[in-house]
Amino acid sequence: MKRENLIKEVMNLLDKHDFAELKVWLIQLNPVDIAEILAEVPDETLLMLFRILPKDLAADTFSEMDGDEQEKLLNNFTDQEVRDVVYEMGLDDTVDMLEEMPANVVRRVLSKASPEDRKTINELLKYPEDSAGAVMTTELMRLKENMTVTEALDWIRTHGDDKEDIYTCYVTSKDQILMGVITVRELLLDKHNSVIGDIMERNTIEVRTNDDQEVAAKLFDRYNFTALPVVDMDNHLVGIITVDDAIDVMTEETTEDFQKLAATTPSEEPYLKTSVFSMAGHRIVWLIVLMVSDLISGGILQSFQDALTALPILISFIPMLTDTGGNAGSQASTLVIRGLALKEITVKDAFKVMWKEFRVAVICGAALSVLNFARMLIQFPGQMAVSIAVSVALFFTVIMAKAIGGLLPIAATKLKLDPALMASPLITTIVDSGSLLIYLNVAKALLHI
Amino acid sequence: MKRENLIKEVMNLLDKHDFAELKVWLIQLNPVDIAEILAEVPDETLLMLFRILPKDLAADTFSEMDGDEQEKLLNNFTDQEVRDVVYEMGLDDTVDMLEEMPANVVRRVLSKASPEDRKTINELLKYPEDSAGAVMTTELMRLKENMTVTEALDWIRTHGDDKEDIYTCYVTSKDQILMGVITVRELLLDKHNSVIGDIMERNTIEVRTNDDQEVAAKLFDRYNFTALPVVDMDNHLVGIITVDDAIDVMTEETTEDFQKLAATTPSEEPYLKTSVFSMAGHRIVWLIVLMVSDLISGGILQSFQDALTALPILISFIPMLTDTGGNAGSQASTLVIRGLALKEITVKDAFKVMWKEFRVAVICGAALSVLNFARMLIQFPGQMAVSIAVSVALFFTVIMAKAIGGLLPIAATKLKLDPALMASPLITTIVDSGSLLIYLNVAKALLHI
Numbered sequence: 001m002k003r004e005n006l007i008k009e010v011m012n013l014l015d016k017h018d019f020a021e022l023k024v025w026l027i028q029l030n031p032v033d034i035a036e037i038l039a040e041v042p043d044e045t046l047l048m049l050f051r052i053l054p055k056d057l058a059a060d061t062f063s064e065m066d067g068d069e070q071e072k073l074l075n076n077f078t079d080q081e082v083r084d085v086v087y088e089m090g091l092d093d094t095v096d097m098l099e100e101m102p103a104n105v106v107r108r109v110l111s112k113a114s115p116e117d118r119k120t121i122n123e124l125l126k127y128p129e130d131s132a133g134a135v136m137t138t139e140l141m142r143l144k145e146n147m148t149v150t151e152a153l154d155w156i157r158t159h160g161d162d163k164e165d166i167y168t169c170y171v172t173s174k175d176q177i178l179m180g181v182i183t184v185r186e187l188l189l190d191k192h193n194s195v196i197g198d199i200m201e202r203n204t205i206e207v208r209t210n211d212d213q214e215v216a217a218k219l220f221d222r223y224n225f226t227a228l229p230v231v232d233m234d235n236h237l238v239g240i241i242t243v244d245d246a247i248d249v250m251t252e253e254t255t256e257d258f259q260k261l262a263a264t265t266p267s268e269e270p271y272l273k274t275s276v277f278s279m280a281g282h283r284i285v286w287l288i289v290l291m292v293s294d295l296i297s298g299g300i301l302q303s304f305q306d307a308l309t310a311l312p313i314l315i316s317f318i319p320m321l322t323d324t325g326g327n328a329g330s331q332a333s334t335l336v337i338r339g340l341a342l343k344e345i346t347v348k349d350a351f352k353v354m355w356k357e358f359r360v361a362v363i364c365g366a367a368l369s370v371l372n373f374a375r376m377l378i379q380f381p382g383q384m385a386v387s388i389a390v391s392v393a394l395f396f397t398v399i400m401a402k403a404i405g406g407l408l409p410i411a412a413t414k415l416k417l418d419p420a421l422m423a424s425p426l427i428t429t430i431v432d433s434g435s436l437l438i439y440l441n442v443a444k445a446l447l448h449i
Numbered sequence: 450m451k452r453e454n455l456i457k458e459v460m461n462l463l464d465k466h467d468f469a470e471l472k473v474w475l476i477q478l479n480p481v482d483i484a485e486i487l488a489e490v491p492d493e494t495l496l497m498l499f500r501i502l503p504k505d506l507a508a509d510t511f512s513e514m515d516g517d518e519q520e521k522l523l524n525n526f527t528d529q530e531v532r533d534v535v536y537e538m539g540l541d542d543t544v545d546m547l548e549e550m551p552a553n554v555v556r557r558v559l560s561k562a563s564p565e566d567r568k569t570i571n572e573l574l575k576y577p578e579d580s581a582g583a584v585m586t587t588e589l590m591r592l593k594e595n596m597t598v599t600e601a602l603d604w605i606r607t608h609g610d611d612k613e614d615i616y617t618c619y620v621t622s623k624d625q626i627l628m629g630v631i632t633v634r635e636l637l638l639d640k641h642n643s644v645i646g647d648i649m650e651r652n653t654i655e656v657r658t659n660d661d662q663e664v665a666a667k668l669f670d671r672y673n674f675t676a677l678p679v680v681d682m683d684n685h686l687v688g689i690i691t692v693d694d695a696i697d698v699m700t701e702e703t704t705e706d707f708q709k710l711a712a713t714t715p716s717e718e719p720y721l722k723t724s725v726f727s728m729a730g731h732r733i734v735w736l737i738v739l740m741v742s743d744l745i746s747g748g749i750l751q752s753f754q755d756a757l758t759a760l761p762i763l764i765s766f767i768p769m770l771t772d773t774g775g776n777a778g779s780q781a782s783t784l785v786i787r788g789l790a791l792k793e794i795t796v797k798d799a800f801k802v803m804w805k806e807f808r809v810a811v812i813c814g815a816a817l818s819v820l821n822f823a824r825m826l827i828q829f830p831g832q833m834a835v836s837i838a839v840s841v842a843l844f845f846t847v848i849m850a851k852a853i854g855g856l857l858p859i860a861a862t863k864l865k866l867d868p869a870l871m872a873s874p875l876i877t878t879i880v881d882s883g884s885l886l887i888y889l890n891v892a893k894a895l896l897h898i
Contacts (some may be wrong), residue, residue, distance in 0.1 A: 006652060159640065161638055203477045286780075364736055368740060425779065
């Protein structure tokens with residue numbers, strides 16, 4: 001049966017409170033879908049529905065739930081249920097969950113875990129947030145160098161059950177130094193009696209526990225891995241990152257980039273779950289910085305006050321000029337920021353970028369300038385000189401804006417700053433002053449005011 | 450040896466033109482790294498280096514190269530080399546490559562492919578760009594319902610070599626309808642004599658050939674798949690999408706979102722490879738649309754011309770007010786756009802979003818307003834009334850901006866438009882008019898001008 005129909009059937013039975021029949025349908029769903037359904041039911045139904053599920057599926061579903069629901073369930077679980085869930089969930093998922101829980105829940109969960117798991121969980125909790133160590137799991141598949149393919153597959157068969165990923169297996173020396181990796185694909189396609197040490201890949205690619213999680217995610221994107229080994233400072237293999245966690249990291253990093261582009265400081269909470277005060281806090285710093293920078297534009301306008309009051313029609317073109325400058329500049333800066341992030345552009349391309357932006361700016365600037373001149377001829381037929389001044393200023397504004405927008409993100413990178421700082425809001429503010437200077441000087445010169 | 454050292458050694462030998470020794474080191478690298486090195490060498494060395502590589506590695510490296518280098522190689526390949534590369538490369542990679550090649554190269558490649566591959570390639574080339582059909586591969590692992598686990602693993606062993614992914618296997622009916630999926634993990638962990646039909650997952654999750662590639666990528670993110678089946682309108686299994694291709698789609702879609710946020714129409718070419726005319730074309734439409742919208746702000750300023758010339762100091766606060774409004778509005782709109790994309794926010798949350806943005810706006814607006822009042826007291830000690838007017842206008846501008854920024858992306862979604870249209874540039878333009886209206890009306894009322 002198709003997933004959509006299954007879900008419809010389940011929702012239907014939920015409405016009818018037909019829990020006996022419900023079980024038959026619920027267990028056919030993917031844990032992700034079950035978790036989503038459980039998030040919608042009232043608290044008193046939540047525990048009951050959860051207890052309907054077979055143990056394995058219950059644990060998988062639990063690890064897909066939001067912190068809020070997990071906490072509700074943990075508070076009502078028997079000790080045995082806590083033990084089952086922790087046993088079945090991956091250790092990395094357990095750690096992710098505990099990071100969001102209040103201290104009393106953390107204590108209870110830890111006290112129910114096996115001593116060995118407790119030790120590992122405590123170690124994983126110590127890695128810095130957003131480091132490779134914090135996203136890795138220790139439940140990886142180890143093989144021995146002298147195993148044959150057949151022995152290795154048998155070993156996987158008997159030891160694979162609680163491993164997060166079995167498709168990439170790792171060979172370490174006696175003191176746990178990573179020696180090589182081999183995939184199940186290679187095992188299945190090689191001869192039964194080949195020896196692991198002869199066929200494994202010895203030139204491994206790995207990250208260190210303290211590397212940023214983004215470094216790991218970029219390696220997945222680059223090499224099409226499905227798992228990546230994590231080693232400590234002495235090259236001991238301590239864990240693996242799996243591709244599903246790498247995808248989560250990519251999504252998280254993209255969200256962070258969006259937040260920077262919007263001139264807010266990054267936050268990991270989902271929009272609706274962020275408190276109003278925290279949200280205001282993330283936004284206000286940049287609003288203040290940018291408001292203060294706008295004092296420069298204000299100063300420029302003040303110093304040209306006489307010219308503006310002498311020919312007040314000039315005032316009405318200010319928003320058009322500054323906005324077009326801001327837009328032209330952010331187009332350049334956003335595309336360059338993205339190009340830098342994807343490594344399509346590097347610092348040494350600064351000149352190429354400038355030359356490209358200059359030519360694009362000439363085309364865009366000329367087109368906008370001509371269009372604007374035409375509309376001003378119609379709208380203000382007697383004001384030929386003003387129309388020329390505004391159109392000329394528009395042309396140079398676009399060129400200035402694209403040059404600044406193209407160059408500043410690269411300059412930031414060169415200075416080891418985050419190029420995403422040079423997002424639209426800051427570029428707009430910087431370009432504003434430039435636009436006004438160009439506009440008012442061109443007007444003064446051409447109109448003799 | 451570590452990857453960085455390997456690469457250093459290879460570059461060193463390249464400089465010395467020691468090609469015999471080079472081979473020893475080059476073949477230890479990952480195809481991705483080899484492709485990157487080959488992109489840097491002069492054309493005459495390219496073919497020579499490529500021919501050093503063993504056949505399998507050569508094909509893998511070839512599929513990782515840029516279109517430019519692929520074209521150079523194809524033009525110099527013998528017929529046998531064309532045949533080898535096409536045979537070893539996945540069919541989806543071949544199709545990706547052909548999409549970028551000139552017609553004569555496409556004809557040559559197709560003429561060297563086996564009749565069966567040629568037929569498949571031609572079919573894949575027909576799917577609309579960015580559809581699931583266009584990113585899928587047909588080289589998938591099929592199993593039969595009545596096989597035992599042992600038989601299935603033997604089957605994979607003998608038939609897996611040319612398959613893009615062997616970890617997820619598919620069971621179809623006689624007429625190719627998708628019946629179920631089973632992973633190699635499940636096969637390895639189940640009993641030898643279990644029958645596939647009894648243990649496979651029958652509630653499959655799949656996409657259709659005409660679905661947008663983004664739909665497929667979202668399913669990977671949601672369900673942590675490593676491969677996803679693609680079916681045609683009649684539920685026949687026609688291909689699979691693998692997780693590495695899904696990651697590429699995610700990266701591509703993120704780039705598209707960035708381009709929309711910057712008010713440029715999406716383009717798939719990397720920044721430095723996009724022609725100046727194409728780049729100007731992608732940017733100019735939005736620049737014109739926004740410039741025309743700025744006529745409204747211009748009109749508002751014109752109608753308040755008398756007030757502004759009566760008290761010219763008011764002019765100098767225009768950029769600060771419109772920019773702060775624009776920034777406050779884009780903060781709200783960008784975060785809401787991202788929340789909508791991640792499904793953290795849905796259309797039915799419109800009221801929650803408004804209420805949250807209103808409270809955030811009160812906090813931010815009040816803080817900015819107080820700060821601004823303080824600095825104006827210092828900067829313009831004699832202008833108490835003007836300071837009050839500007840600060841009051843600032844407060845209401847932030848509230849108006851956040852309300853518009855929060856609501857418009859949701860309204861766009863409700864109207865089945867892309868919420869990313871409501872990115873910073875459009876929001877800034879819309880908010881500009883609002884800021885000016887608030888400012889000039891507040892000033893008129895409080896200052897009696």
